[in-house]
Amino acid sequence: MRLHLHLMILLSSVLLGFGLFAPALIITPGLGEMTPLIRVFRPDFGAVQRVSIFSGIGTLFEEGHTVIAVLILSFSILFPLWKLGVLWAAAEAKRRGEEPHELFHLSLKLGKYSMLDVLVLALIVISATGLPGSSDVAVGWGAYAFAASVILTLIVKV
Amino acid sequence: MTRKRWFQFLIPAAIVALVGVVFAIFASPTTPGSGAGSSMNVTLGKDYYVGVALVELSEKDENGEAWDSYNGTGPDIVVDIYWKGNRIFRSTTKEDSFVAKWSSSELDLKEIALGSQSTSADGLIQAARLNIKEKESIEIQVFDSDIGGDDQAGTKVFRTSELPLGETTHSYKGSGIRRLGLRVVEMPISDGALE
DSSP, X not given: OHHHHHHHHHHXXXXXXXXXXXXXXEXXXXXXGGHHHHHHHOTTTTOOEEEOHHHHHHHHHHTTOHHHHHHHIIIIIIHHHHHHHHHHHHHHHHHTTOOOOHHHHHHHHHGGGGGHHHHHHHHHHHHHHTSSSSOEXXXXXXXXXXXXXXXXXXXXXX | OOHHHHHHHTHHHHHXXXXXXXXXXXXXXXXXXXXXXXXXXXXXXXXXXXXXXXXEEOSBOTTSOBTTTTTTOOOOEEEEEEETTEEEEEOOOBOSOSEEEOOSBOOXXXXXXHOSSOEEHHHHBOSEEEXXXXXXXXXXXXXXXXXXXXXXXXXXXXXXXXXXXXXXEEEOOSSSEEEEEEEEEEOOSOOOEEO
């Protein structure tokens, strides 16, 4: 069981890494039948864009959306990392037969906020697919890895 | 917590950082059809616009003489595209320049305003139209346009099935053509008429 806990936290960390750096959204811009014509004037139009959570945060900072960038950075990167660290420390404490650090209990209370980033991702997909035209937005495997990491972390907590 | 325990606290963060480093090293973003290094080619059987976006000529012509040597001005660059032995496109002439650029479309607003006929968006596009088949080539001939006749600046041949999508720039050494920018875009099945 102890080994399982450590393995699950390690796996969750690897999945979080993939979730942050692998493409979470695959966007293919389009304007219906006019798309090829637009490409005559703008050859780069329609190029498939692969956006990871990490690169997306970088873009938000570059474009001056600092508040949103800091929010997503906090709930998508910093908080999950901190939570995994706390879980690892708690697993170590359990292995030694000690009580987990009080940060562990705090992480349990704050756990619900870790789903905020999934909500943001869902909102982006819904808003992008709801736009007129033939733009196509697909969820990349990075998003699945991220979701798997969140779920696995929840299981570790239980 | 002791220092060792703090170190353990950072293990998950280290793993995530390691995955990030692996991605930074091995994952290279690809954007098809963008600039000099387009990695996507045309598809057999489809129709494409093939245009010349850019031509740069050397300082001297192939004989080592100045372009337009009789009046000392720069070359007047014009481009022809040949397919199946026929000229299928001739560009406008860019006068007195070593570097000529063409946009995808050239609007003659006066003609549109005064003309009684409608024109289609396709009609505005300055490019050759090709259907891609195997073992066929196009020939791009660049001239210095003169009153007394065009002087050939150089010819480049491209296999149609290997044409790169988007805008790509091909560089050459020696006299004549130094750079040749191609613009290859898939043709839409239909396009709207501009009344």
